[in-house]
Structures are given as C-alpha cells and as structure tokens.
Amino acid sequence: MKKITIGEAARQSGVKVPTVRYYESIGLLAAPSRSESNQRSFEPADISRLAFIRHARELGFEIDAIRTLLTLQDDPHQSCASADAIAKARLIEVEQRIRSLMALKAELETMVEGCGHGRVDQCRVIEVLADHGQCTHPHH
C-alpha cells in the first residue's frame, strides 16, 4: 500500500492542495490517516471522491448539494430520487441562467455596436447603463 500524499491526491483529482484541506475541514472528505511525521496519507477512494466533488463543482452544484449526492453515493441501495431531483433543479437553474445571459448578451451587443468610438457624452455604453428604459430586454 503506497502512501498518497496530498500533492499527489491533488494532481490526480484535479483539486488544488489547499482546497483538499478545505474539503476535509468542512467534512466533505473524511480526515485521512497520517504518517509518522503527521502528513496526510490518502487512499485511492479519496481520489475518486475528490474527482467526484470536482466534477460536481464544475457543473455548478453547491457544496450542500454535493454533500447530499455523496451520501447517496455512499449508500447505493437508496432510491436515486434525490439525486434526480438535485440534478433536475440544477438543470432548471442552468436553463434560467442561460436565458438571462442571452438577454444580457443582446443588451451588451446593442451597447457595443452603438458605440461611435467618440467621446463619452455620445457613448451608447454609458447611456444605456444610465437609463434602463432603453434596454431592448428590460426584464432583468
């Protein structure tokens, strides 16, 4: 059984070293055993768990949601209804976020296109910002 240092765990999972320690501190990752010189010694399972967390974080899941997902993963005999619900909720969030970003994109485009590259007092960027009534998409 070779010892996996925190640096190695970080490299293999793609989670940064301080973040690994942070996850341990908030109880997302069980405290690993320590070497004689007090250094953390991880198991392969920890790497998987870290990769799981990283992937979920990349997908924008919050730590609390991940905590739930991990509990589910730890007990595979449970119904996956919770996992499904969490993913669905996240999907709805993402869809909403995309919609609002699209409106935002349109507005920014109007601003940038309208910019005559002259002085600020003719600048559409500043103007649009100053007056929300001019928005092409006022619903934000």
Next chain:
Amino acid sequence: MKKITIGEAARQSGVKVPTVRYYESIGLLAAPSRSESNQRSFEPADISRLAFIRHARELGFEIDAIRTLLTLQDDPHQSCASADAIAKARLIEVEQRIRSLMALKAELETMVEGCGHGRVDQCRVIEVLADHGQCTHPHH
C-alpha cells in the same frame, strides 16, 4: 429642495437601503449631506448614479469596472474607448459563460434522462459525476 431619505433613494433606484450605505462606504457613491439629526439627505443625481450602478450590476459588471464607468460618466469629454473596452470584455465573458452553460445543460440532460428512477447503484446522475470520462462534453 426636498430632502430625499435613504429609504426613498432606495425605492427610486431599486438598490436596497443597506446596499446604498455599502456603496457609500466603498466610495462608489459620494457621502451625501446630513440632516440635523444625522440622517442622509440625497440629491436627484445620487438616485441616477444608484440606478446606473444597479443596472450595471444586473449586467454583471464588477464593482471595479463600474467604478471606471462612473469616472467616465463624470467626465463626458473623455474618449469612450475605455467604456467600450469594458463592455466588450464583459460581452466576451458572457458569451463564454453561455457556451459553457450550454455544455453543462447538455450534460445535466444526459444525467437526468438516463436516470431510471431506480436505486442509486444504477443511477446515471451519480455515475456521470463519478466519472468525468463519460461526459458528452468533456471540455470544462
């Protein structure tokens, strides 16, 4: 000259009362004059400035970017190149964010569609999270 209280300023600008105070504290808004009983008394120009800030925040501009935009607004004889650059940078950010959210949406859809509503050990949600290699869009 009627005195505008912080509550009124908040109502008219759409910025919350504690946030108005916060903006003052970080120097985004000049400290207004005070009444005899030490209450803030705002000018109509402050309301416009707050509305400007609110709109810019809604468009996702960071406080620092807004600070620059406000300086530009304060001096309309400057070239609007900076404002243009800030807006363009923000547009690029937004476009990137949309692209990555679309990839994310696709991945979440795969997860949710694949869920057989059975037990966790057959759950695609958990499975996909555990193994990034299964992503349809691995580039995140």
Next chain:
DNA sequence: CTACATCCTCTAGCGACTAGAGGTGCAAGA
C-alpha cells in the same frame, strides 16, 4: 402619547475558496 416604521452605527456572516505567515520534514546534489 403611544406605536411603529425608519433611520443610525457597528460587527459578523455568507459561500467557496485563496493567500500568506511561520514552521517542519525530506530527498538529492556539491
């Protein structure tokens, strides 16, 4: 006059890290 809303200041908290100080341990080259 009595409620009750609004104002004031100040401090602390949120999420999810990140940075830095100050120290120990370890392996490899001169």
Next chain:
DNA sequence: TCTTGCACCTCTAGTCGCTAGAGGATGTAG
C-alpha cells in the same frame, strides 16, 4: 555533511458583494 529547495503542516485573514442582526435614536400617524 551540508545545504538547497520543495512539499508538507497549522492558523489566520482576505476575497467579493453584499446581508443580517444588535442596539439605539428619530420621525410620523392615529
């Protein structure tokens, strides 16, 4: 053997943009 330099340790504080709450003063309506 020494020393260089990296990786590790703990702890605290900072990031961003607010938000919440304590504890108190003031303003307004009935």
